[in-house]
């Protein structure tokens with residue numbers, strides 16, 4: 001894990017200002033939830049941290065390194081998207097393994113990481129299914145497992161609870177009372 005520092009980050013889309021000026025420090029090992037009305041800029045900020053969008057002003061630092069000019073793959077980040085993009089033509093196993101294959105990890109390591117994260121997310125019985133044969137909640141768990149399997153420095157999750165019940169989050173140590181973020 002790594003500390004994230006957002007310094008004076010703003011984002012405009014043409015004449016529209018989506019983010020004015022955000023200052024935020026998220027410490028190493030910290031779990032932070034951004035809560036706000038629909039359209040307030042949560043996804044925009046996550047995309048800027050991940051490098052899918054660039055800020056119009058300000059700086060993003062991760063682990064003491066300025067990253068706002070770096071491509072996403074050099075930021076040590078995994079992101080779970082709001083629409084949990086799982087690949088329909090791949091099995092659950094291969095969906096979770098996807099990023100690990102890109103990194104060309106040895107097969108034994110891939111199998112070990114996929115198995116471990118699938119157990120954590122309670123989807124170990126589904127590993128040979130195609131994602132088209134899953135419920136929305138199961139698909140969302142696959143997307144979270146794929147991010148966890150990468151063992152990134154930072155995991156960004158955009159409304160990851162909208163299809164999940166609290167029980168699934170217990171193994172991650174995220175106990176407590178959660179409200180859905182999709183307001």
Ligand SMILES: Nc1ncnc2c1ncn2[C@@H]1O[C@H](COP(=O)(O)OP(=O)(O)O)[C@@H](O)[C@H]1O
Nearest residue numbers: 013016018036037038039040041042043044045
């Ligand atoms: N690519 C874009 N072009 C123009 N406006 C955008 C774009 N992306 C987001 N917005 C606008 O920026 C604001 C924040 O959007 P978003 O970050 O998706 O909000 P949230 O995730 O909090 O619901 C919204 O008003 C949205 O319409």
Ligand SMILES: [Mg+2]
Nearest residue numbers: 042043082158
């Ligand atoms: Mg959003």
